[in-house]
Structures are given as C-alpha cells and as structure tokens.
Amino acid sequence: MLNKIIDRLKYEIKTVRRLLYHRLYVSPKSEKEVVERFHQLFYNAHLFGETWGKTRWLGVPTLKCPLDMWVYQEILFEERPDLIVECGTASGGSALYLASVCDLIGHGKILTVDLDEQPDRPGHPRITYLRGSSTSGDILDQVRAAIRPADRVLVILDSDHHQSHVLEELRLYGPLVSPGSRLIVEDTNLNGHPIDPEFGPGPMEAVEEFLKTHPEFEVDSSKEKFLMTFNPRGYLKKIGPA
Numbered sequence: 068m069l070n071k072i073i074d075r076l077k078y079e080i081k082t083v084r085r086l087l088y089h090r091l092y093v094s095p096k097s098e099k100e101v102v103e104r105f106h107q108l109f110y111n112a113h114l115f116g117e118t119w120g121k122t123r124w125l126g127v128p129t130l131k132c133p134l135d136m137w138v139y140q141e142i143l144f145e146e147r148p149d150l151i152v153e154c155g156t157a158s159g160g161s162a163l164y165l166a167s168v169c170d171l172i173g174h175g176k177i178l179t180v181d182l183d184e185q186p187d188r189p190g191h192p193r194i195t196y197l198r199g200s201s202t203s204g205d206i207l208d209q210v211r212a213a214i215r216p217a218d219r220v221l222v223i224l225d226s227d228h229h230q231s232h233v234l235e236e237l238r239l240y241g242p243l244v245s246p247g248s249r250l251i252v253e254d255t256n257l258n259g260h261p262i263d264p265e266f267g268p269g270p271m272e273a274v275e276e277f278l279k280t281h282p283e284f285e286v287d288s289s290k291e292k293f294l295m296t297f298n299p300r301g302y303l304k305k306i307g308p309a
C-alpha cells in the first residue's frame with residue numbers, strides 16, 4: 068500500500084517537473100511556431116502522396132486530418148445528430164467514416180453532395196449520395212425534403228473552398244443546422260492559416276464574413292484541443308435560433 072502511494076507521488080512529481088520544463092523551455096510563441104511548422108509539413112507532404120493524401124477509412128481515401136476525425140467522433144457521440152449533411156463527397160471516405168461512427172452510436176444518417184460522380188464509392192445503408200452543386204436550388208430542395216421536422220441536423224462544408232462558394236453555402240445551409248448543433252467548415256487553414264498562402268480568400272475569410280451578420284453562430288475553439296486542426300475557427304456551434 069505504502070509502495071503504491073510512493074509510486075504515485077513519484078509519478079506526480081515527474082509530471083509537474085515535465086510541465087515546468089515545458090513552460091521554461093517552450094514559450095507560447097515558439098509553441099505556436101512549432102505547431103504551425105508541423106501543420107505546414109503535414110499538409111504539404113500530400114504533394115508527395117503522403118499524410119492526408121494517403122489517409123484511408125476502411126480502405127476508402129479520406130481527405131482529412133486524423134486529429135479532426137477524432138474530434139468528429141466526439142461531436143457525433145455527444146450530439147447524436149439525426150442527419151449529417153456533407154457538402155463535398157470525393158471518394159466517400161469521410162461519409163463512410165461518419166456512417167461507421169453512426170453505426171457504433173446506433174443512430175444517424177448521412178446525406179452527401181458532390182458535383183462529380185465517382186465509381187466505387189462505398190455503399191452503406193446510412194449514406195445517401197446526391198449529385199449536383201451544393202448551392203443549386205435542386206440540391207437544396209432535396210436536402211430540405213430529407214429533413215424531418217424534429218431532426219437534429221449537423222452540416223459539414225467540404226466542397227469548393229473559395230470564399231464566395233463557402234459563404235454562399237454558409238448562408239444556405241446555416242438555417243438548416245439545428246440550434247445547439249454544429250456547422251463545420253473544413254479547410255479554414257487555407258490562404259496562410261497557416262498553409263497555402265497563395266490560395267486566396269477561402270473558408271476562413273468566408274467564416275469571418277458570415278459571423279459578422281450571424282450572431283446565432285459562434286466559434287467553438289474547444290474543438291481545436293489537439294493543437295493542429297485543418298479547421299481553425301471552423302468548428303461553429305449554433306447557439307440560438309434563426
């Protein structure tokens with residue numbers, strides 16, 4: 068018993084020492100720098116077919132940072148959405164990931180929209196694929212028709228990442244998000260936040276513009292807890308009606 072207490076104390080002392088060293092030798096400024104440099108390294112490695120360009124869920128390419136996928140899993144478990152609307156399907160890896168988490172929770176369906184067809188997208192009873200532009204009237208009619216009055220709806224924007232398109236999506240899909248639920252804007256890291264400074268105004272700029280006139284949404288920075296996220300300031304929470 069005494070030995071156990073001594074071991075525990077040793078462990079606590081080690082932890083405190085590690086924290087102290089960390090604060091002494093890694094200033095908040097250099098911590099930010101380290102995270103940003105790693106973010107750039109991780110992101111740019113896809114140019115050589117590595118990291119997120121080589122990420123698969125159950126064998127299907129999934130263009131995400133795995134740290135964000137973990138955050139998604141936590142959000143889905145906490146919120147148990149009835150319907151997840153995803154703009155931007157690509158190979159269907161992210162839709163399959165969402166469906167797998169819904170399987171584990173035993174709840175939820177996925178509606179995923181893309182301009183393009185892709186052969187061999189995974190079939191899953193929880194996934195419905197829609198083809199067309201996320202901002203077209205026809206697609207929006209189909210999305211609205213899939214929402215039942217009491218549904219808890221979560222939306223993920225991961226299609227065309229240019230500011231004007233994302234802003235339009237935010238305006239069109241924001242009202243579909245249920246109060247208390249999430250509107251996740253992917254790839255707010257573009258245009259120098261901190262990757263691809265040449266991209267031009269993108270998702271981050273669209274979010275900033277949108278938030279000016281939409282106080283019903285706020286940035287939930289607690290979802291950036293793993294230090295690196297492809298979606299800085301992109302995890303929005305709907306805190307009011309409208």
Ligand SMILES: C[S@@+](CC[C@H](N)C(=O)[O-])C[C@H]1O[C@@H](n2cnc3c(N)ncnc32)[C@H](O)[C@@H]1O
Pocket residue numbers: 128129130131154155156157158159160161162180181182183199200201202225226227
């Ligand atoms: C970043 S990928 C999606 C990645 C996918 N969500 C994943 O995590 O694996 C972007 C996709 O958006 C699609 N896209 C581009 N413009 C679009 C639009 N206006 N409406 C719907 N989809 C669009 C592209 O065809 C592409 O497949």
